Amino acid sequence: MKARLLTTSVFFLIGIGLSFIPKQAHSQNVKYTIVTDDPDYKNLFIGLNAFDAISYDPNTGLGFNLFANALVGSKLQLDIDYKKGYSDDNAGGVFAPEGLKKYWSLQVGGAYNLSTGYKTRKARVVLSSVTTGNYVHTRYIMVPAKFKRIWAVHGGLQNFYNNCQVDNDILKVRGENDIQYKDANGNLKFVFDNVNFETVNYTMNALGIYAGIDFKSIVNLRVQPDMYKLKGNVKLMNFYADLLFTPVVNYHLKPNSRQGQLDGIDINISENKRSVLGWRFGWKAELGRMAGFSFKAEVGQQPGRPDEKFFVSAGMGIHIGAKLKGI
Template sequence: MKKIFYSAIILMAVSFGAGLKAQSVTYRVQKDDPYDVKNLTVAVDPLFFDLNGENGYAFGWGARANWLMGKRLDINFDMRTGFGTQGYNKSDKFNNTRNYFYTEGSLALTLSHKTRSNNVRVILSQSSYSSGGYTYTNTKSITVPAESRHIVALRGGMYQMTNSINMTKVFDDSLLMFTNKSTGTEFSMQNNSDTIAFIPNTMGRNGNGDLYGGYASTAIFAGFNFKTIRQLIIDVDGYGLRSNQVYSDFYVDCIFSPVIALKNYKAVAKNGKEYEYDLKYEGGKRAIGWRAGWYFRKPKDQGFSYRWEFGQRPGFKSYNPEKKSINFRNWYTMLTFGLYIPLKVKPIATED
C-alpha cells in the first residue's frame, strides 16, 4: 500500500515537473476532415475469443461488413464460427453437441448527425522505463481543436447462434427433463430412470467429466449506435506527422429471443437400445438479454480492427431461482481482431 502511495506522489511530482518545463510547439494542420472516409468496410476476423458461462469459451474466425450509406443508413453483417469450442465433441457419433456459430444482420437509422469541434489529444512521443518492479511511461502530447462527426442511430436486427452448453453446470438441479421420443418416458437428468449412458466429456481441456449438449438461439435486437468519426493529421515541428484518427462505434442493444432450444440428445439406454430424447429445462427460459460493445477502425486507411463486446445473452433461468435473480451463466465477453479493407461506395455523406 505504501509503495503505491509513494509511487503516486512521485508520479504527481514528475507530472508537475514536466508541466513546469512544458514548451510550446508549432504545428500545421495537414488534414482535418471527418467526411473524407471510406464508407464500406469488409473484414476478415482471423481470431475471436468468446468467454461465456454456458460452455466456458470458444474461439475461431469470422467475417464482417459495414456500409454507412449517406447520412441515414448503416448496414451491418457479422459472422463467426469456432475452431476451438469447449465441450464440442466433433467425434461424438450421436452428435449431441454443437460448434460455436453466430450470424447477424442489422440496420441502423440515423437520428442525429452533428459535426462538432473538440479539443483532442495528439500524442507526440512516448517512452517507458522500469524501476523497482514498476513500468513508468512518459508521454508528451498536445491538445488540438479538431472536427468530429457524431452520429446517433437507432439500430435493429436479428441473430442466430449455436454453441455447446455444459449441462452439468448450467442445469445443476433436477429440472432438466429428458423425454424419450420413442417411448414417451420422461425423467430428469438427475434421476435418469431410463438409465441411459450419458457421455461425459473426456477430451483435452474438456476432460472435466461434465455432460455437454448443444443449444440454438434465434433473437431480434434493438438499440442505439453512437458513431464517432475524426480524421486529424498535423505536422509538428521536431516530431513530424502526428494524428488522431478515429472511426468508432459504441452500441447498446436490448435482445429478445423467442427461440432458445436445447438440442435433442441421443444415447444408449440400459436395455441396449439407442434412443433420441427431447430436452426441456423446466426451470424456464430468460428471453431478454442485453449487450454493449465498441468497435474501432481507421476512417480511411486499411488496417486492423478491434472489437470488445459484453453482455447477457438470452438463455435459461438460473437454477435455484429463489437464491439467484440473475443467471451469470448467460453472461459473456468477446474480443475480435480483424483485417479490414475500406472502400468508398456511393452514396457517401458530404459536409453540409
C-alpha cells in the same frame, strides 16, 4: 464450467487493466500544419478480428469475428456481424461426439440515424512514446479537430448456435432448469448418462431479433509538426446497447457413440425452459485511416438457458475501409 467462466473473465479484466499502465504525458508547444481534417473520409468499414475470445456460461471458446458497417446517405446504416469458433471447449470435450459443429453467430441489420453532427474539439496527437520500466513517456500536442457524431437506433435479425453439456455429477440435485425428456410412457426424466457416467452434449439454436441505440464518433486528423514526421489521430469509436429477443430456441441432444441409450431422445420440448430475453453492451474501436488495428468487446446476457446466460467477449484484429461513391 463456472470456473472456466471466472478464469476467462479474470484474464479479460487483467487485459483491460494492462491498458492502464502508469503513464507520464507531456504536452508540447510545437508548431504544426494541418494536412487533413475530414471525418467523412470513408463510409465503408470492414473488420476481421482473428482473435475473438468468448466466455459464455454454458461454454467458452476462441474464434474469429468478421463484421462490416456501411453508412448509406445521411440517414441509414447497414450492418453484418459473423462469429465462428475454431476452438470450442464443449465441442472438443473428452466425451463430445465426433463431428460436432463449433459455436457460431450471425447478425444482419441496419440503423436509422436520429442525428448526425460535427463538433470541433481538441484531439491529442502523439509525437513520440517511449517505455521505461513500468512507465510510458508520451509527448503530444492538442490540435482542434472536427469530430463526426452519429446517434442512431438500430436493429435486425440474429442467430446464436452454442454447444452445451449435461454434466456427469451423480450427486447433483437436479431442478426445473435442467434438461429433461419424456419416456415411452410420457413421464418426464432428467437427461443423464447412467451407464458410462459421461458428460452428455446438446446444442442450442436461438433465432430472433435485436434492437437498441448506437453511437459513433469519427475523427480523421493528420498534421505535420515541425521537426517530426507526419502524425495524426484517426479513429472510429462505437458504443451500443441492445435488447435481445429470441422467441425460437431449439435444443437437440448430441450423445456420443458410447451413449446409445440416449439415441433418439427428444429434448426440444416445452418442459425444458427457455429465456427469450437478453441484453448486451458493446464497444468497438478502429484505429488508422484506411487500414489498421481493431478491437471489440461485449458483455451481457444471451437468450437461451434461463440459468446460464451471462457472457463476456473480446476480440482484436485488423480493419480496412473505403469511400464508396453513390451511397
